[in-house]
Each structure stands twice: as C-alpha cells, then as structure tokens.
Amino acid sequence: MNTRLAMTLLVASGLALxxxxxxxxxxxxxxxxxxxxxxxxxxxxxxxxxxxxxDFVAQMMGQDTIYFDTDRFNIDATDQxxxxxxxxxxxxxxxxxxxxxxxxxxxxxxxxxxxxxxxRANAAKNYLVSLGIDAARITTVxxxxxxxxxxxxxxxxxxxxxRAVTVTID
Amino acid sequence: MKKxxxxxxxxxxxxxxxxxxxxxxxxxxxxxxVEEDVVGTLDNDARIAxxxxxxxxxxxxxxxxxxTSTLGFQVANVIxxxxxxxxxxxxxxxxxxxRPALSQVQAPDYGGWRSRGADMLVQGYxxxxxxxxxxxxxxxxxxxxxxxxxxxxxxxPPGEWRRAAHKCADMVYSQLSGENPFFDSRIAYIAExxxxxxxxxxxxxxxxxxxxxxxxxxxxATALTPRYSPDYKSILYLSYFNGQPRIYIYDLTTDRQRLLxxxxxxxxxxxxxxxxxxxxxxxxxxxxxxxxxMPSAGGNPIKLTDAPGIDIGGSFxxxxxxxxxxxxxxGSQQVYVMNADGTGQKRISFFGGRAATxxxxxxxxxxxxxxxxxxxxxxxxxxSGGSLRYLTDxxxxxxxxxxxxxxxxxxxRTTRNSGKTGLWQVDLTGKNERKLDTPVDGSDPAWGPLRP
Numbered sequence: 001m002n003t004r005l006a007m008t009l010l011v012a013s014g015l016a017l018x019x020x021x022x023x024x025x026x027x028x029x030x031x032x033x034x035x036x037x038x039x040x041x042x043x044x045x046x047x048x049x050x051x052x053x054x055d056f057v058a059q060m061m062g063q064d065t066i067y068f069d070t071d072r073f074n075i076d077a078t079d080q081x082x083x084x085x086x087x088x089x090x091x092x093x094x095x096x097x098x099x100x101x102x103x104x105x106x107x108x109x110x111x112x113x114x115x116x117x118x119x120r121a122n123a124a125k126n127y128l129v130s131l132g133i134d135a136a137r138i139t140t141v142x143x144x145x146x147x148x149x150x151x152x153x154x155x156x157x158x159x160x161x162x163r164a165v166t167v168t169i170d
Numbered sequence: 171m172k173k174x175x176x177x178x179x180x181x182x183x184x185x186x187x188x189x190x191x192x193x194x195x196x197x198x199x200x201x202x203x204v205e206e207d208v209v210g211t212l213d214n215d216a217r218i219a220x221x222x223x224x225x226x227x228x229x230x231x232x233x234x235x236x237x238t239s240t241l242g243f244q245v246a247n248v249i250x251x252x253x254x255x256x257x258x259x260x261x262x263x264x265x266x267x268x269r270p271a272l273s274q275v276q277a278p279d280y281g282g283w284r285s286r287g288a289d290m291l292v293q294g295y296x297x298x299x300x301x302x303x304x305x306x307x308x309x310x311x312x313x314x315x316x317x318x319x320x321x322x323x324x325x326x327p328p329g330e331w332r333r334a335a336h337k338c339a340d341m342v343y344s345q346l347s348g349e350n351p352f353f354d355s356r357i358a359y360i361a362e363x364x365x366x367x368x369x370x371x372x373x374x375x376x377x378x379x380x381x382x383x384x385x386x387x388x389x390x391a392t393a394l395t396p397r398y399s400p401d402y403k404s405i406l407y408l409s410y411f412n413g414q415p416r417i418y419i420y421d422l423t424t425d426r427q428r429l430l431x432x433x434x435x436x437x438x439x440x441x442x443x444x445x446x447x448x449x450x451x452x453x454x455x456x457x458x459x460x461x462x463x464m465p466s467a468g469g470n471p472i473k474l475t476d477a478p479g480i481d482i483g484g485s486f487x488x489x490x491x492x493x494x495x496x497x498x499x500x501g502s503q504q505v506y507v508m509n510a511d512g513t514g515q516k517r518i519s520f521f522g523g524r525a526a527t528x529x530x531x532x533x534x535x536x537x538x539x540x541x542x543x544x545x546x547x548x549x550x551x552x553x554s555g556g557s558l559r560y561l562t563d564x565x566x567x568x569x570x571x572x573x574x575x576x577x578x579x580x581x582x583r584t585t586r587n588s589g590k591t592g593l594w595q596v597d598l599t600g601k602n603e604r605k606l607d608t609p610v611d612g613s614d615p616a617w618g619p620l621r622p
Contacts, residue, residue, distance in 0.1 A: 071502065073457070106589065109526040109540055109568050110614065111395060111439045112496065112503055114408075114415060115452065115459040115480040118436050122457030141414055142436060142454075146392060151366045153565075153586040 051093040053168045059089055060166075066124060068162040070105070073119045075127045083124060086166050087131040097169045100124045102142040105158035110144060117142030124164040215260045216346060219288035219313075220250045222264040223306070224272040224295045232302050232328035241331060242269070242296040245306055248335035249292060251379055252353045253342060255595075256578065257602025262288070275309060280316045288313045292342050304331050308338035310345055320345045332381055333621070350575035353378055356618045357571075357580070358396040358405050359593060361385060362611040366589035371613075373407055373420065378573075378617070380607045386420055395439060398618035399446055399466075406430065406440035406449065417451055431464070431471070439483045442466070443490050444532075448510075450474075450484040450493070461495055463510075474512035485530045485537075486510065487553070494518075494528040494537050494553070505539055507553065518555030527569050532619070533576035536598075540568040540581075548581045548596065561600040569613070574620040580606070582613040 048054035057064055063082035066075070075083065090096060102121030104113035121140035129135045150157035223242035230237050235244040243264050250263035267286075270278065275295050283291050291311040299305055307323040322341050324334045333354055340351030361374040370389040373396055376382060387393050387409070394415075396407035405420040417430040417440045430440065433453065439461075441450040449466045452459050459480045464471040475481035477499040484495040494507050497517075505519040505528045519525035523543025530537055530553070541549040541560070548562040548570050566584040573579070580595045583605075593612040596603040606612070 071498075106566075106584070107542075107546075109503070109542075109546075111452070111482050112480060112498075112526055114394075114436070114438050115454055115482050118454040118459065119457040119480065122454075126457075140436075146369065146371070146394070148367055148589075151587075151589070153589075 056168045065163050065165045073123045083127045097137045099139045099167050101165045103163050104145045105161040106145045113144035117144045120164045216289045218261040218290040220246050220292045221267040222246045222269040233331045238296045245335045249339040252339035283313045306334035352573040352575040354621050355574050358616045359612045360614040397616045443486045452482040487530050488534045531576040538570035561596045571615050571617045580615040
C-alpha cells in the first residue's frame with residue numbers, strides 16, 4: 001500500500017520510474033530551481049532553494065528520519081511512508097545523491113552498534129531502491145551510538161536515537 | 171617519535187658493581203617457603219616499605235625527575251603507585267619513610283623496618299652513567315625472615331627511567347603474588363571530550379600507570395577501538411578520517427598512518443593475532459557484517475564467517491589456534507568460538523541477555539566479555555562457556571581488555587545521562603576496582619603486552 005503511494009507520488013511528479021533508474025545523471029535535464037545560492041532573489045531568503053538539502057528537510061517535515069525498535073532494522077509502515085516521501089522528492093530531483101546515516105542508541109556495545117547502524121542505513125537504502133531510486137545515488141554511513149540526537153538515558157531518548165537519517169548531497 | 175621506540179633494557183647489567191658483588195643471592199629460597207609466603211601475602215595484605223632509592227652521588231640527570239637524589243625518590247614513588255593500585259598489598263611510599271644510605275641497600279636495617287611494621291622492604295639505588303643513561307638497582311627483602319628475596323638491575327636511557335621503576339615493581343609483584351608481571355606495559359585508548367552529541371574522540375597512548383600520556387590524533391576525525399601491535403610498533407584503529415569508518419594503522423616509529431586496506435565497504439573492529447602475523451577485521455557488505463583475517467604483512471584476506479547478520483570483533487586464543495567472536499545469528503548478540511581458519515563455529519554464551527566484546531585472556535584460561543541484561547557488566551567465563559562470574563556492577567561497563575598477565579582487566583564505564591566515560595580497572599576477584607587517571611574522559615582501553 002505504501003509502495004503504491006510512493007509510485008503514485010513518483011508518477012505524479014512526472015518522472016517515469018524506468019527513466020529514473022536507467023538514465024545516468026548527466027543525461028538528465030538541469031534540475032528545477034536554482035543550483036547556486038547566488039541565484040536566489042533578494043526578497044524571500046527564508047524560502048529554501050528547491051532541490052537543496054534545506055528544501056528536502058522542509059519538504060519532509062520530519063520524514064527525512066526513520067526510527068527503529070531496539071536491536072531491529074526492519075522497515076515498518078511508518079518508515080515506508082517516510083521513505084516513500086523521500087523517494088518522491090528524489091524523483092523530482094534525479095541528479096541529487098543522498099547519504100543515509102544509520103544510528104543506534106547508547107544501550108549497545110560500540111562495535112556492534114556500528115554494524116547495527118550500517119544495517120539500518122542499508123535497510124532504508126534497500127527500501128528506496130525498491131521504490132525505484134537508483135542504488136548508485138545512495139551511500140550509507142554508520143555512526144553507531146557515537147552521535148545521539150536525544151541526550152537522555154531513557155527509553156524516549158533511545159527511541160529517537162535508533163534512526164536512519166537521509167541527507168541530500170548538494 | 172623516536173623517543174617512543176621502546177629501547178631494550180640491558181637485563182641485569184654486568185657493569186652494576188653493587189649487584190655484581192652479590193653474585194649468588196638468596197633468590198634460591200626454598201620454593202615451598204615461597205609458596206607459603208604467597209598465600210600469607212595475599213590473605214594478609216603484605217605491608218611493603220618502599221623508601222626512596224639511594225644514590226652514590228647526587229648529580230644532575232637528563233631525566234624529567236631531576237638529580238639522582240630526586241630520581242631515587244621518584245623511582246620509589248612509581249613503584250609505590252604500581253603496588254598500591256592493585257589491592258594485593260599495603261605499601262608505604264617514600265614520602266613517609268627515611269631514605270636508606272647507599273651502604274644499607276644490601277644490608278638493610280631489619281630491626282628498624284620491623285619496628286615500623288613492615289613485612290617486606292623494597293629498596294635500591296640510582297646511578298647516573300657517564301653517557302647519560304640511568305642504572306637502577308632493585309632489591310626485595312623479607313623483613314620478617316631477615317632475608318633477601320630478589321634483586322635485579324637495569325640501565326635505561328634517561329627518557330625511560332620510569333620503565334626501570336615498573337620493572338622493579340613487576341619483580342616485587344611477581345615474587346609476592348606468584349603471578350606474571352604486567353606493570354611495564356602500555357595502554358592505547360580513546361580520549362573523549364565535549365558534550366554527548368558532539369563528542370571529540372582522539373587516539374591516545376600512555377603507560378600502564380597513566381604516565382607518558384600522548385595524543386596521537388587531533389580529534390578532527392572520530393577515532394575508535396585502538397589495538398596495540400604485540401611489538402608496540404603500531405596501532406590499529408578505526409577512524410572516520412574520510413567520513414567513512416575505515417581501519418588505519420598508525421606507525422609509532424614514524425608517526426605516520428595509512429589505510430589498512432582500500433575498501434568501498436565500512437570496516438570495523440581491527441585486531442592483532444598474538445604473534446602479530448594476522449589482522450582480524452570486520453566488514454559490512456549490504457548491511458551484513460562478517461569477520462575476515464589478512465596477513466599483517468599484506469596479502470589476500472580470508473573470510474572467516476558467513477552468517478547472515480552481524481559477526482564482528484574477535485580475539486585470538488594465546489596460541490593463535492582459535493578465535494572468540496560475537497555474532498547475532500541466533501537473534502541477539504552472543505559469544506562464539508571458531509578455529510582460526512573459520513571452521514567449527516560454536517556458540518558458548520548461554521546466560522540469558524546478550525554477550526558481547528569477548529577477549530581471550532593472555533593465559534588462555536578465561537574469556538572476558540560484556541554481559542548485557544539490563545545493565546552492562548564485565549564478566550568472565552571459561553573458553554567453553556562455563557563458570558560465569560561478574561567482575562563489575564554498574565549501569566554501563568563495556569569492552570574489557572586484559573593486562574599482559576591475565577590477572578587484571580580494564581574496561582570503560584559510561585555514566586547515565588551525561589554520557590561521560592572513564593577508564594576503569596578491576597582484578598579477577600572483582601573486589602579491587604578503581605578508576606584510572608586520564609587527562610580527559612576515556613573509552614576503549616586496549617592493553618598491550620609486556621614491553622619487549
């Protein structure tokens with residue numbers, strides 16, 4: 001169901017999946033929107049440049065990050081919806097590449113958490129690929145438990161830290 | 171730096187006149203008597219007097235300690251610190267004891283030491299050699315019996331004077347405990363500073379007592395999980411130098427580093443074999459992490475594990491024939507053993523909860539690991555997975571590393587909420603636990619072998 005939603009979004013954005021997957025980035029037309037910051041018009045400097053990381057974050061409204069249960073790396077329905085939204089954005093900007101950063105909470109040993117973060121980032125990557133995003137556009141990196149966003153030592157903080165964050169490469 | 175290249179100690183200097191005078195010492199005490207002493211010592215917390223070392227002439231030295239007289243005090247103080255910190259002994263240091271005259275070094279005032287309540291006496295001398303080197307003579311006396319127990323001497327370059335003190339402490343420790351020495355060793359670890367979400371993690375090294383501390387990396391790239399090579403010439407560690415976790419090898423003789431191997435995949439958990447000929451590493455491909463080994467001199471890697479999921483880490487048995495490692499193939503982190511060629515993989519941890527970061531004792535008899543059942547605790551078990559014993563009980567203790575003699579373990583402890591980390595040490599009884607002094611927070615301790 002979520003997959004179908006993603007398909008719809010991609011089609012709605014005017015890009016056939018096959019085109020997205022097969023064409024090399026340099027073959028594609030220039031991205032919509034300004035590529036360089038200097039092109040922004042003076043008045044509305046608060047509006048992110050379409051296709052930029054700031055635009056991605058603004059458009060995703062939190063869905064640039066997916067969350068995992070303790071010791072798990074499966075993509076649940078909420079994650080699927082978030083990844084579908086990411087896929088739709090990536091469909092609009094087919095020259096954009098992304099890095100998926102995998103993280104773990106502090107309640108695991110350091111090395112295992114590095115491997116677990118990598119596994120989570122790959123789970124997100126694989127799902128995006130299943131939605132038609134070219135795997136060559138996606139890199140992963142694990143930070144294990146080394147870069148928490150929530151600083152408490154409690155279940156609520158750990159839940160926020162077990163995450164995979166998609167970051168676009170400008 | 172050149173300074174860090176371990177210079178070989180001249181063992182039992184023939185040039186040492188004091189030692190030469192006494193060619194056949196009482197080191198040949200009946201073994202049965204020694205055996206009794208050991209038991210008594212361990213039970214009774216031997217009171218060891220360690221006065222300042224004497225000198226033949228108070229002259230300037232090129233050491234950081236000053237003249238031979240102040241150096242004699244500092245040598246005794248280092249020995250005092252070593253022996254005080256392991257819980258087996260009750261030493262008294264040079265600050266509160268009279269310094270014997272040079273003539274008393276081989277003829278101790280037994281009566282005077284008895285009246286001070288000393289069971290054992292460690293004393294010696296310091297002499298500056300013409301070429302700038304320092305000779306240290308070290309003597310252990312049984313005050314109650316009025317007998318010399320052991321003696322040794324070393325000549326060291328001035329920058330390594332602390333090693334002579336560690337060697338002396340090692341001699342005393344071995345004599346009185348019956349265990350192998352461990353003080354003359356070094357530790358690599360990760361020095362941590364900054365708030366929990368922006369923690370700077372630097373590679374650092376120090377002597378086993380925290381002296382000669384040095385940062386090896388600047389902290390611009392996160393460094394993790396160091397391991398000293400068995401010859402102390404290099405350190406394997408993980409760095410995010412190019413944004414991705416990769417394994418680097420830091421050459422301590424040149425202060426240069428290089429990638430262990432080129433890879434498009436993340437690499438974790440570097441380890442040496444005890445003979446230094448092999449390196450273990452873990453590599454993630456498509457999220458699936460497996461353990462590999464490669465010759466340290468270069469050559470083709472061999473894949474050792476092939477289970478779906480995370481196989482990571484690894485620690486060789488002292489004879490190099492087996493590897494203990496961590497895998498979540500059963501659904502949670504557990505400890506497994508395999509032959510060094512990857513065959514015969516078998517789970518050994520069945521304690522409930524999770525079992526992680528196994529490290530084989532240098533003695534071969536035990537495996538230290540992190541047991542996770544609610545809290546994280548340092549524990550030991552036999553290589554077959556029996557005899558579980560907890561050594562620590564705190565919120566989060568992880569990553570044990572063995573002292574060269576397999577009797578003491580270091581690990582790191584994380585404080586709840588603040589995320590602050592510290593290096594800790596515990597002996598195998600679990601009773602003698604203490605925090606190590608480091609300039610800043612510390613994690614991932616990696617204890618090297620006895621220095622060559």
